[in-house]
Amino acid sequence: MEKIGCAKGTARRAFEELQRSGFIEMVDESLFSSRSQSKARTWRLTWLPFKDGLPTNEWEKLSLPGQKCTLKGGYRVKI
Numbered sequence: 001m002e003k004i005g006c007a008k009g010t011a012r013r014a015f016e017e018l019q020r021s022g023f024i025e026m027v028d029e030s031l032f033s034s035r036s037q038s039k040a041r042t043w044r045l046t047w048l049p050f051k052d053g054l055p056t057n058e059w060e061k062l063s064l065p066g067q068k069c070t071l072k073g074g075y076r077v078k079i
Contacts, residue, residue: 015043022046022058 018024027050028042044050046058 021062022060025056025058 015024019026023046024043025046026041027044028039030041031039046056048055
């Protein structure tokens with residue numbers, strides 16, 4: 001596997017931020033076993049359909065302080 005020159009902590013924080021912001025969602029947890037095959041976490045992009053379901057678009061709920069945003073359903077909120 002090719003290394004990308006990113007510290008483990010930096011990558012972890014990036015994934016946490018993407019998950020917290022609603023851009024990604026973990027689908028399968030990682031598994032490490034010395035006796036069987038190990039497996040990395042599996043992520044999905046929330047703006048794409050997944051397993052015959054519609055996109056959840058969780059990122060649309062994201063708002064930044066001081067911004068006005070229009071949410072689904074026409075509600076207008078100022079944070």
